Amino acid sequence: MCFSKKQIKTRVNLAEHRSTFSAATKLRVARTPSPAALLILLALVTYGDNGLSPTSAVPIQVSAYQLAASDLIDYDTDGDGLIEVDSLTMLDAIRWDLDGNGSSTSSDYSSAFPTPESGMGCPDTGCSGYELTADLDFDTNDDGIVDSSDDWWDSGSGWQPIGDGSSDTDATRFNATFDGNGHTITNLYIQRSIPMIGLCGSLGSTSVIRRLGLEDAAVSGQSSVGALSGYSAGQIETCYSTGDVTGNGNQIGGLVGHSEGSIIASYSSADVTGNGAGSSIIGGLAGVAGRGTSIKASYSTGSVAGIGRESLQVGGLVGVSRGNIEASYSTSMVSALAYVGGLIGDKGGGTITNSYWDTETSSLTVGVGSDDLDFNGTLGAGETPTSGVTGKTTTELRSPTGYTGIYSSWNISIDTDSTADDPWDFGADYNYPVLNVDFDGNSDTAANWRDFGLQREPGPAASLSETLNNDGSIEVTWDAPTDLGSATSVTYQYRASTDDGNSWDPGWTTTAVSSYTFTPAPSTAYIVEVRASSGAAHPLGKASHITTTPVTEAPDPTDATLVITGDITSVSEGSSVDIRIMLNQP
Numbered sequence: 001m002c003f004s005k006k007q008i009k010t011r012v013n014l015a016e017h018r019s020t021f022s023a024a025t026k027l028r029v030a031r032t033p034s035p036a037a038l039l040i041l042l043a044l045v046t047y048g049d050n051g052l053s054p055t056s057a058v059p060i061q062v063s064a065y066q067l068a069a070s071d072l073i074d075y076d077t078d079g080d081g082l083i084e085v086d087s088l089t090m091l092d093a094i095r096w097d098l099d100g101n102g103s104s105t106s107s108d109y110s111s112a113f114p115t116p117e118s119g120m121g122c123p124d125t126g127c128s129g130y131e132l133t134a135d136l137d138f139d140t141n142d143d144g145i146v147d148s149s150d151d152w153w154d155s156g157s158g159w160q161p162i163g164d165g166s167s168d169t170d171a172t173r174f175n176a177t178f179d180g181n182g183h184t185i186t187n188l189y190i191q192r193s194i195p196m197i198g199l200c201g202s203l204g205s206t207s208v209i210r211r212l213g214l215e216d217a218a219v220s221g222q223s224s225v226g227a228l229s230g231y232s233a234g235q236i237e238t239c240y241s242t243g244d245v246t247g248n249g250n251q252i253g254g255l256v257g258h259s260e261g262s263i264i265a266s267y268s269s270a271d272v273t274g275n276g277a278g279s280s281i282i283g284g285l286a287g288v289a290g291r292g293t294s295i296k297a298s299y300s301t302g303s304v305a306g307i308g309r310e311s312l313q314v315g316g317l318v319g320v321s322r323g324n325i326e327a328s329y330s331t332s333m334v335s336a337l338a339y340v341g342g343l344i345g346d347k348g349g350g351t352i353t354n355s356y357w358d359t360e361t362s363s364l365t366v367g368v369g370s371d372d373l374d375f376n377g378t379l380g381a382g383e384t385p386t387s388g389v390t391g392k393t394t395t396e397l398r399s400p401t402g403y404t405g406i407y408s409s410w411n412i413s414i415d416t417d418s419t420a421d422d423p424w425d426f427g428a429d430y431n432y433p434v435l436n437v438d439f440d441g442n443s444d445t446a447a448n449w450r451d452f453g454l455q456r457e458p459g460p461a462a463s464l465s466e467t468l469n470n471d472g473s474i475e476v477t478w479d480a481p482t483d484l485g486s487a488t489s490v491t492y493q494y495r496a497s498t499d500d501g502n503s504w505d506p507g508w509t510t511t512a513v514s515s516y517t518f519t520p521a522p523s524t525a526y527i528v529e530v531r532a533s534s535g536a537a538h539p540l541g542k543a544s545h546i547t548t549t550p551v552t553e554a555p556d557p558t559d560a561t562l563v564i565t566g567d568i569t570s571v572s573e574g575s576s577v578d579i580r581i582m583l584n585q586p
Contacts, residue, residue: 074121075102075113081122082131082179083113088152091136091185095162098204100129100176129177132212138187146189146218158189158218165202165231173233175204180212180239182439184453188217188227193248196230197221198257205261207234211439213453214241217270223249224257226286227270232256233292237264237414238437240453242302248276251287253319254302260290263298264414265423265435267455271302274336280312283319283345284332291349293323296414297423297435299330301539306336315345315369316357322349325388327410327423329397331358331432331539340377341369343389352388354409359391367391397433398542401426407433428483430459430542457539458490458532459483461514464546474548475517476528481541487534490541497527525550 075083083102085091093112096104102120104110113120120127138159140151152159163174188199196202197219203209209228217227224230227241230251241255251258254268263286274282281287284300295318306314313319316330321344330343339346342357342364357367366372367389371379379385392406403411403424410433411420424433434455459481467475476494484490494516495504510533520526526548532541 072115072117073113074117076121076123076127079123080131081125081128082177083120083122083127083129084133085130086132086134087112088136088138088140092152092160094130094174094178095160098163098172098174098176100127100174102127129179129208131177131179132181132183132185135183136185138185138189146187150189152189157192159199160192161190161196161198161201161230163200163202163204165196170204170206170233173202173204173207173231174200175206175234177208177210178212179208179210182211182213184213184215186215188214188219188243190219190221192221194221195223195225195249196257197225197247198227198229200229201231203229203232203234203236203261205233207232207261208237209234209239210237211437212239213439214239215243215453217241217243217245219244220246221248223247224251224287225249226253226256227268228255230257231260232258233260235262235264236266237262238435238439238452239266240268242269242453243271244273245270246273246275247279247282247287248274249279250274250281251319252279252282253286253288254284254300254304256286258288258290259286259295259323260292262294262296263289264294265297265437267299267301267435267453269301269454272304274306274308274311274314277308278310279306279308280310280314280336281319281345282306282311282314282336283317284315284330284334285317287319289318289321289323289325289350291322293321293350295323295325295328296412297326297410298328299433299435301331303333305334309337311336313339313345313369315341315343316362316364317343317355319345321347321352324350324352325355326353327355327412329356329358329433331361331394331397334362334364338375339369339372340364340366341371342367342391344368344370344386346370347386352386354406355388356390356392356397356406358394358397360394365391394542398431399429401429427456428459431457431485432539454486454534456485458485458487458534458541460542460544461492461530461532462544464528464530464544466546466548468549468551469517471519472551473517473519474526474551475515476530476546476548477515478530478544479514481532484532485534485541490532490534492530492532493540494528494530496529498524501527520548520551523550523552 090112093109096106096109138152139146141149164172166172190197214227219227225247227245228239245254252272252274254270254272268285272282272284282304284302284304285298289295300317304316314336316332316334334340342362347368347370359365365378368386371383371385373383400407410424411422413419414421414423423436425436426433435452437452439452461481462479464478491512493508493510495508497504527545529543529545531543
């Protein structure tokens with residue numbers, strides 16, 4: 001049997017020694033060689049100017065030894081039992097260790113975590129999962145778009161979810177802890193026409209996913225589709241998603257497609273779309289909240305739409321809820337054929353407590369779609385609203401600045417000790433509530449909303465004023481908000497009304513400048529509203545407004561008179577004269 005130089009070099013890394021071999025050479029290898037490695041190491045090699053040769057050979061001795069401790073890698077440097085992940089290659093390798101104990105026979109796993117210390121460096125009790133130690137980005141060439149030039153494109157299919165749930169048992173689900181440690185995974189890209197789609201396809205009953213942000217995700221699948229997970233029977237806490245989530249089937253959610261576990265202190269600003277002919281069970285946070293689900297202190301803000309001709313059971317927070325929901329809300333715009341609700345599409349069981357939807361941003365007066373028995377968009381005789389679900393205007397949801405009024409029961413326990421955990425920050429009277437989370441894990445820093453993604457909307461635009469121009473137009477100008485919220489810069493939206501806000505022309509229009517100019521109708525006052533925006537899927541600032549002064553008649557430049565004052569008839573060379581030119585309009 002003969003081996004090429006390349007084969008031998010690749011396996012035993014002898015390149016630097018190729019000119020020094022002799023009959024007395026002894027080669028030491030790390031640990032006990034595999035059978036394949038022994039075949040290579042026992043191959044006959046020669047020495048000389050040409051290095052290794054497969055034809056003329058002398059034997060060498062092989063003995064096994066352990067690498068020095070300094071050569072081995074501790075993958076749990078903080079000793080918390082969680083294997084540390086700082087690259088997409090490491091993240092990908094988790095699929096070969098779904099129980100998180102750090103043991104796998106996959107060569108892909110050993111390539112991602114080479115030369116580990118015994119037990120991956122975890123304590124004597126063993127490893128129990130993984131944790132991020134860096135932000136990760138699927139836009140690997142940093143050109144602003146995920147495409148064929150990026151490492152995880154996979155012919156356009158993108159990321160392959162971890163844990164496919166193919167056997168419908170925990171054996172094929174991720175069933176360990178994954179701690180994001182306040183880090184984000186950006187530009188997650190998946191385009192696969194199969195079920196169980198997300199960063200994780202399926203999460204088992206003992207899984208825990210926490211402190212993880214998924215930003216600018218573009219996730220598309222068939223059924224059970226979510227940015228974080230297609231299916232979850234475990235615990236999801238302090239996680240969020242932004243971007244776009246799309247499904248051609250059922251059970252589509254901004255964070256989770258189908259939940260049978262818990263979702264605690266989490267939110268989604270992702271836009272969620274069911275675009276199949278019969279795509280149903282669609283929610284801003286979760287498509288389905290099953291009987292085993294508990295949702296606490298969570299919310300959604302992205303748009304939610306079932307655009308198929310038979311799309312049903314679509315809700316701002318959850319599409320179909322059979323579990324329990326407490327102290328949560330939605331501001332999502334929601335649309336579908338039937339069973340459409342500002343908070344829930346279809347309630348099939350469980351309880352909902354102290355939860356709200358925004359009647360203005362959702363454009364809905366029905367909170368639970370299944371309460372609307374005749375599907376006409378309102379609740380009439382014989383149609384009873386679900387207890388614990390209440391519609392509020394934008395102003396009503398923003399007005400309380402603490403645990404008072406509609407939020408007096410929101411200081412709840414979100415863990416297992418039954419002690420109030422102060423999960424919400426209410427900001428000023430122009431803010432929606434956002435989550436207080438110790439997202440970065442710094443023990444010296446109290447939980448706060450700034451740790452947890454771009455939650456906070458900017459404040460109102462300031463100092464609105466009007467100017468009547470010579471051409472009869474009115475220019476409305478404003479200053480940037482004094483409070484930018486989570487943003488570092490903002491754009492604006494404006495609209496105008498002549499009938500006290502009953503109709504708007506134009507409707508909300510986006511602009512990057514701090515002004516709006518229009519030509520008014522004679523003797524007509526206009527209400528002009530302006531609000532700041534910190535980006536798609538994030539809440540808009542509270543609107544400021546100005547009522548313009550009616551213009552009785554627009555000036556007509558053709559009626560103007562040019563007036564010149566000053567005597568130029570007696571001007572001599574080298575002298576000066578004062579000449580004034582004015583345009584007088586009637």
